[in-house]
Amino acid sequence: MKILIGLILMAVFLFLAGIHFYWGLGGKWGAEAAIPTQEDNRKVIDPKLFSCLVVALGLLGIGLFVFVKSRNLSIGLPNWLMNDGLWGVSALFILRAMGEFKYVGFFKKIKRTKFGQMDTKYYSPLCLVIGLLVMSLQLLK
Secondary structure, eight states: OHHHHHHHHHHHHHHHHHHHHHHHTTOOTTGGGTSOBOTTSOBSOOOOHHHHHHHHHHHHHHHHHHHHHTTSSOOOOOHHHHHHHHHHHHHHHHHHHHOOSSSSSTTOSOOSSHHHHHIIIIIHHHHHHHHHHHHHHHHOO
């Protein structure tokens, strides 16, 4: 079961990292719905190349770590990371799903924007599922 969960999560992280690389390099597809906006459609953030690449590399790193923890790959990592690292990854995605209570997450106030609608339908549920799957990897021995 751990191996299957690891493969699914790695595929998701590769896809998400690929999209962030694409946006970082100037791609436009999906970008309009991927950035939180105010009700007047002004962007809350304006990510540039560096921030998109940092997110993409972070997603790849998390994907690799999940892949290692699911016993699909064996590389040496510090014991503290191998023992407790998935709790942090799980918490990160569950907290993202809950959001910051204004623009992002299940408890956001601004819901009628393009991002708000996509976040409610896709982004927050995906983050919750990722968080729960990562948690299951930690709990499965």
